[in-house]
Amino acid sequence: MSDAVLVIGGGIAGVQAALDLAKAGAHVYLVESSPVIGGKMAALDKNFPTMDCSICIEAPKLSEVMQNKNITVITLGEVVEVSGEAGNFRVKVLQKPRFVTDECTRCGDCVPACPIILKNEFDVGMGARKAIYLPFDQAEPGTYVVDINNCLNEPPNFLPCNRCVEACGPKCIDFNMKPQVHELNVGAIIVATGIELFDASLIPEYSYGRHPDILTAMELERLLQSSGPSRGEVIKPSDHSHPHRIAFILCVGSRDRRFYNFCSRVCCMYSIKQALQLVDHGIKDVTIFYMDIRAYGKGFDEMYERARRSGVRFVRSRPGRIMPNGSGIEVVYDDTVSGELRREVFDMVVLATALIPPEPLKKLASTLGIELAEDGFIKVREIGGDFIATTRPGIYACGGASGPKDIPDSVTEASAAAAYALTHLTALNPPIEEVEEKIDASGEPRVGVFVCHCGSNIAGVVDVKEVVAKAREMPYVVHAEDQRFSCSGAGTRHIEEMIREKRLNRVVVASCSPKTHGPVFMRACARAGLNPYLLEMANIRNLNSWVHKEQPSEATAKAIDLTAMAVQKAIRLTPVKKLHTPVVQRALVIGGGVAGITAATALARLGFETHLVEKENELGGMLRFLGEIAPTGVDAKKFLAEKIEELKRAGAIIHLGTEVREISGFVGNYRATLTDGTEIDVGAVIIATGGKPHRPEIRYENGKPRVMTLIEYETAGELDGAENITFIGCIGSRNQKRGCSRYCCQTMIYHALKLRSEGRKVAVVVKDVRTYSRYAEELYRQAAHQGVRFIRVDPEKPMEEQISIGNGGVSVHDILAGASINVPTDVAVLATAIDPIEELSAAQQLRVSKDSEGFFLELHPKLGPVEAITQGVFLAGVAQGPKDVRESVSQALAAAAKAAAILSSPYLEKEPFIPVIDPNKCTKCMRCASVCPFGAIRGELRKWIEVVPGLCQGCGACVAECNVEGAITIPGFTDEQIMAQIDAALAENPEKKVLVFACNWCSYAGADLAGILKIQYPPSSRVIRTMCSARVSQKMIMRAFERGAGAVLVTGCWPQDCHYNYANLNTRKRFERWARLLEAKGVNPQRLQLHWISAAEGKRFAEKMREAHELVEKLSVEEIRAEASKLKGVRAA
């Protein structure tokens, strides 16, 4: 019996499964074959359709994995043996040695010492690495690794070298490390091994490998990535010049019987995304060669439309030859719409290579004793397995392991697999951290300052001794010293000792980034008995020594300033505790369709009291009307009966003919009142209210042909001997208002094939054939093979305008034949859209927003597809957007896993950055409430006000909005603390300094990245970190200018990347006000700037610092002082 789960594969699916499991209290062994976790997602530049920076949104999850006590990460690991059974597997994992210990400080000094230069696999061979390396900058675990097969210290190259060992300061390179065998006992296994990319050189007619400017999409992705081999410049590998004409070729290796028959699902969208990025890079001439544009997801069709509007040319054609010639790369193609044969020369050609099963999957499957399907991916069970269970009980598959998938579908399935895995565990231990605080911090501050050399990373540039000497003179500093590696085991132990010995009650570590190393020093404080929130860091490496290498004296001065700022903040820190809110361990599921049933079953199975509310008198939703489920033809009746049986067996409480009348509360504590008067307290809510079939607005004469919708056809099941049947897609979908309805193509084709097999004459009218689901492309092929005719219409016009039904046929213009065709038809079957339901008062009360199409809006389209923006509320199935049964089921399971993570813990823990209102000062003007992006401040004008900690996320937008001094404060980022940092930063030569406010998630991370990439910029900047740019208030801006700052920069996430639900739109609004105010006062408007800088834009951060520096250099000290004096008496808020 076990409380543990083995997750194989450390890509985004494995990471998500691990996090969900760990949060629900399981112990997780995450086994990854490469040296780092993160998978393919880490190598991507941006994600579609949101254009999020990929690593920026993935990295927080990676560090969460590393820090979670319930997760053991085994990198360089391979599962070699599995025995036992569900609930009690015994697993052997072989771990190859890394040759670098966990003491590694990521200083990187070993790298220049290594004489071996190799291709970096992470950059798909376009960049270089050494034999000792870290695959990418934000890699987790961040310990370096020795590629022993290419190292000189080992056969076959044996030539004792040891240069890295000598270069390593903390002596953490150990060539005596041996392979290790881990014997694990786990209750369940999740396979999340992902996909591999097709080798394009296998298609000789596309000439990949014969010309450097014929790239794979992944290679272009690395070129686009600002930390990639070309630093984000799109250049031709052949001569490093900028390309002007670029062609994208889709389906390279997929949808091709010579290689892989399946559709890779993601290529259409990532190619459109890349095309848009190229347009942004100023490349005007971009062409996408496609066969069908499979823009099936939420917002995908919109993005396709945007690309078309931006001038991206879409050509429906699969080129026959791609041939390098003297002047470029010639593409020969037949434009299938115009019927013209063309040959065009491009500067660069990008091949969208198929997502294929990784070679080692075969071996792993045999080790695990599970079956693979014909397509080479893991076979999953449909009935009784919800498309997640493999052929062996207790083993589940998610993400690319069971077929190509995009990121949201992968993380959804990962959570779904977690929900299943949890059912095999005997005990759950939600992670609870208890620290005993022995040190009373209430007295006079006693600050200890620790300045790190980081080998030569800091000390090679900054005069560390000088910083220590100056620190000793700072207020309340009772101890200051320098350390070689503060973060090493020895370093942190020493800090602990000093806290005890010198009775320190505040700690300042001047070293690297609080984002990467904050937790390390917080734990050291906690171990010494000091409240961990009394730590402050000065980032004198990433923001200083790494980026000002040529100016050691300025860098030293800056280090002193940064340390002084940290000390000033530290003495104003107060001990705070993570918040604990109790959780009601019950769940409410609204909607009894397949999604609701699945979610409720999963939660009830995990032992949570689960209430399922369905407004109809019967369960099943839309599934009741289906006969078979495409593409594999699962018997829908049997499937539903089985699902209802499982629900009942699991013991969920079912409320039929009932709706939720009222609901209020916050995560962990909701109270719902049902229409029958029942009151239920629950900790989490799942909305699974489905959609409704679209009512076609289409004119046709009665009589021949008979017209019915696809659902009517499924219900009728009988066609009265009709000979000619015509299916018509996209009725009510893919128009101005609505995107793709996802289910229709495969469903039409499923039925078309069936009717065709009976000998009838079947035609299908489509815009594109979107058979993206697993086995669906194969179904399409089979249908064509059997003689189903596919008629293709203009994708840009609504289907309703392109067909006319009557006189015994369907008339339509086929764009491929360029001819109008009358298809003899006895029965016309319309594949109608799924429309959103009208209103759901429960959703309104829970503040769950809707998207532009009227479906419920998810937290994040990529990484939070099942979470609503309101914490503790989850979305499942069609309620969030059109889906087929498989997708609804996996989303429901994922929602259940997320809910379980909340419910399994007796209380919720959260960062203590929750605003506190001083009732004596507050005027209850409600301005703060109006800017809160989470509705976490409640009250009535002039009457009462309160913060709901359960809803608050800690951005601080409210505090910045308040204009009553001291009425609202936020611990950790108080006005007093930030003002003290401003004063310290500007204590000397303020006119020559650039004060920078940076948000924790994007811009500060971007600044860190500039350091990692060693992008040099002038040392005039002083950065103050806040959680969100919305925390920056007018008071701070005015104070900075009054103190004579040369320039002030406010930086934050790009609006769509904001981590606080668009809180930074407040920043933009306020910035405009400040700018007007300053201008009115006669301050040079250039001196205040707002910049969006993402976590990947280290280069942009450095550029902005350089520009601001140049501006400050141009201004005279007198000018600045004169302008500062004009600001006297300006209201602070």
Place this chain on the structure above:
Amino acid sequence: MTGVQQARLVWDAVDDPAVAEAISLCFQCGACTASCPLNIFNGSRLNPRQALRRMQLGLPADADPYLCMMCAACEAVCPRGVRITDVMHWLRRRLYQQNQAPQRLVQALWSVYEEGNPWGYPAKDRGKWLLGIDAPTLRQKADILLYVGCISSYDVRLQRAARALASLLSKAGVEFAVLGERERCCGDAVFNAGEMDFLEELIQENINAFKEKGASTVITISPHCYRMMRFTYPKYGADFTVMHYTEYLAQLVDNNRLRINGDANMSITYHDPCYLGRYARVYEEPRRLLESMRGARLEEMQLARDLALCCGGGGGRIMMETKPEERPSNMRVKQAAETGAEILATSCPYCIINFEDSVKLQRMQLKVMDVAEILNSMAEGR
């Protein structure tokens, strides 16, 4: 939908179920049209994709199937595996029935009927290639039958290659028979016209002739005969083994029966004949033979194997007039010269004719040779 001429979708316009299936399978990507040598090197001439689309809807194909060289370059890249050459042949069959086959092919058909070869050479001269042959193992009857084929029997240039092959067989000690004057066209010329009844008659006759010679294995010189015998004859009851001579010689070399000893010291590029390569996937054997020669350096053209460019002679095009400037062979010999090779080797008589013409036309230095010719000069006698 008004004002536009509207056709009614016709379901059963194609009478051959296998062909109907091939048509239906197409998903209209256009890779075929964009890989057809007629289009790549001569501007737009033939659009198989469009023809397939029109046939899917039961409309007239609007394509001249007799332009097609049956080289199957389209099939090599087709992601759906559509048998496009079968569709082209079906169209030819139909046009033939409607008396719309090109005059030259009809004439060839009559020549086969009357003289046993499409060129109209006298049947009685068919054995003349044997004059001056050095093949001591040639027998009246034998297990192995060397089927020479029409053009190699009559064309003075190609007779040399045929004699070289016969000599190689003897050097390896292989006892073999030939049909001599009794040899008749394999049927390729008849098939290309789209005539099927006479084809059957001819094939039956040939099968009987092979039997009378006691042959269990037939070796062909031309890949065109090879394809006919390997893929079409079995439908008419043939049960003998067919091998292309390169396959057979490769076996002999592998078994050490044929010893290649001379010093070649030359650079060669090998052209894959369509009917041998794409149809039968014989890619390795000819290369292995050439590489077995000491000192031979094999240079590959960029378009090789599946991508090899047709010489222009397939599908009966060898009989028909193609303007000198539009011959794909012009391009192919240039590609061969680009490799820097002195010799363009191939293993198909049609390719040799076309390449030699193009070399002359373009005043090039390249030497065009049959694999058997090259080998024979290096092979050791017994």
